[in-house]
Amino acid sequence: MAAKNIKAIKILGIDTSCDDTAVAIVKIKNQKSKIKNFEILSNVVSSQVKLHAKYGGVYPFLAKREHQKNLPLVFKKALGEAGLLISGVDFIAVTVGPGLEPCLWQGINFAKEIAKKYNKPLISVNHIEAHILANFLSEKPENQQTRKPGTIFPAVCLVVSGGHTQLILMRKIGEYKLIGETRDDAAGECLDKVARILGLGYPGGPAVAKFASLGNLVSKKETKFPINLPRPMMYTKNYDFSFSGLKTAVLYKVRERKYNKSAMAAEVQQAVIDVLIHKTVKTAKDFRVKSIILGGGVVANEELRKQFNWKLEIENWKFNLFVPPLDLCTDNAAMVAVAAFYHRAKRVKNIKAEANLRIS
Numbered sequence: 540m541a542a543k544n545i546k547a548i549k550i551l552g553i554d555t556s557c558d559d560t561a562v563a564i565v566k567i568k569n570q571k572s573k574i575k576n577f578e579i580l581s582n583v584v585s586s587q588v589k590l591h592a593k594y595g596g597v598y599p600f601l602a603k604r605e606h607q608k609n610l611p612l613v614f615k616k617a618l619g620e621a622g623l624l625i626s627g628v629d630f631i632a633v634t635v636g637p638g639l640e641p642c643l644w645q646g647i648n649f650a651k652e653i654a655k656k657y658n659k660p661l662i663s664v665n666h667i668e669a670h671i672l673a674n675f676l677s678e679k680p681e682n683q684q685t686r687k688p689g690t691i692f693p694a695v696c697l698v699v700s701g702g703h704t705q706l707i708l709m710r711k712i713g714e715y716k717l718i719g720e721t722r723d724d725a726a727g728e729c730l731d732k733v734a735r736i737l738g739l740g741y742p743g744g745p746a747v748a749k750f751a752s753l754g755n756l757v758s759k760k761e762t763k764f765p766i767n768l769p770r771p772m773m774y775t776k777n778y779d780f781s782f783s784g785l786k787t788a789v790l791y792k793v794r795e796r797k798y799n800k801s802a803m804a805a806e807v808q809q810a811v812i813d814v815l816i817h818k819t820v821k822t823a824k825d826f827r828v829k830s831i832i833l834g835g836g837v838v839a840n841e842e843l844r845k846q847f848n849w850k851l852e853i854e855n856w857k858f859n860l861f862v863p864p865l866d867l868c869t870d871n872a873a874m875v876a877v878a879a880f881y882h883r884a885k886r887v888k889n890i891k892a893e894a895n896l897r898i899s
Contacts, residue, residue: 556638632879636896719778754805
C-alpha cells in the first residue's frame with residue numbers, strides 16, 4: 540500500500556517486554572511530513588511495580604502471568620480512550636525484543652490473535668529503536684532547537700534503562716550502528732542494586748533520585764564521612780560503559796559503615812550522570828553528529844535531563860538535544876506504534892520473541 544495513497548492511518552501498539560503491560564493507539568496525521576505528524580489517541584500502561592517490589596526485581600514468570608491477565612483489559616481500555624473499535628485500526632504492532640522472553644511472548648501471542656481475528660497487518664518492533672523514536676511523538680519536544688528534518692541527522696542516541704546502556708549512531712530513521720554499550724551492569728541495573736544495598740526501595744532509579752535530592756542539600760564538607768565514588772571507564776578511548784565497579788564501591792563503603800545514606804545516593808547518581816554525559820558528548824564530537832537523542836527509563840531522571848541541557852549550554856556545543864516527555868521515557872506502547880509506522884512495509888509472517896535482539 541503506497542504511503543501517498545493514505546491520508547491518515549492508525550496503529551495499535553503492544554509492549555510486554557518487561558513488567559509493564561502497555562497498549563496504545565497512534566494516529567499518523569500527515570505522511571508527507573517525516574517529523575511531527577503523530578497524534579497519541581491513547582497510551583495505557585498497567586504497571587506491576589508493586590507486585591515485584593517485595594522481591595526487589597522483576598520475576599519473569601510472575602510478570603508473564605500478569606501480562607496474560609492484564610492484556611485484554613488494557614487493550615479494551617486503549618480502544619475506549621481512543622474512541623475506536625478494532626475495525627478502525629489499520630495495523631497491529633508488537634515488541635519482539637529485546638526483553639524478558641516469557642513476557643515478550645505474551646504480547647506477541649496476543650497481537651497475533653488480534654491480527655488474525657480481525658485481518659490486520661502485523662508489524663514487529665525493536666524495543667530499543669522504539670525508545671529512540673519516542674522523541675518524535677511529542678508536539679512539544681524538550682530539545683534546545685526547533686526540529687527540522689534536515690538538521691537532525693546524523694545523530695548519536697543514548698538509550699539507558701534497567702537492562703541497556705547503549706550509544707547508537709543513527710544516520711537516519713531505520714539506519715543504526717551500535718558503537719558502545721555496557722560491559723556489565725546497565726546504568727539502571729546499577730541503580731537498582733545500589734538501592735537494594737542501601738535499603739532505599741524499588742524501583743532503584745526513582746528511589747536513588749529521591750534520596751539524592753536530600754543528599755544534594757548537604758555539601759561534602761559538612762558530612763561526617765565525605766563520599767567520593769569512581770566514574771568507571773569515563774575517560775577511556777572507546778565508547779563502552781561499565782557500572783559494576785560503582786556498585787562494588789558502594790558495597791565497600793556500606794560494609795565500612797562510614798556513609799550517610801542520602802549523601803551516598805547523591806554521589807551514586809552524580810557518578811552515573813557524569814559518565815553518561817561525558818561518553819555521549821565525546822561520541823557526538825568524534826562522529827560529528829548534529830543531534831543527541833536520549834531514550835529509556837533512566838532518562839526520566841530529572842537531574843540527568845537538567846545537567847545534559849546545562850552541559851551543552853555552558854560548553855556552547857552546537858548539538859540539538861532530544862529528550863522525550865517523562866511519560867514516554869519509560870516503557871509504553873505509543874513508541875512501539877511510531878516505530879511500526881516507519882517499518883510498516885516490512886511485515887514478517889513468523890513473528891517470534893528475540894530476548895537478545897540487537898539494533899542494526
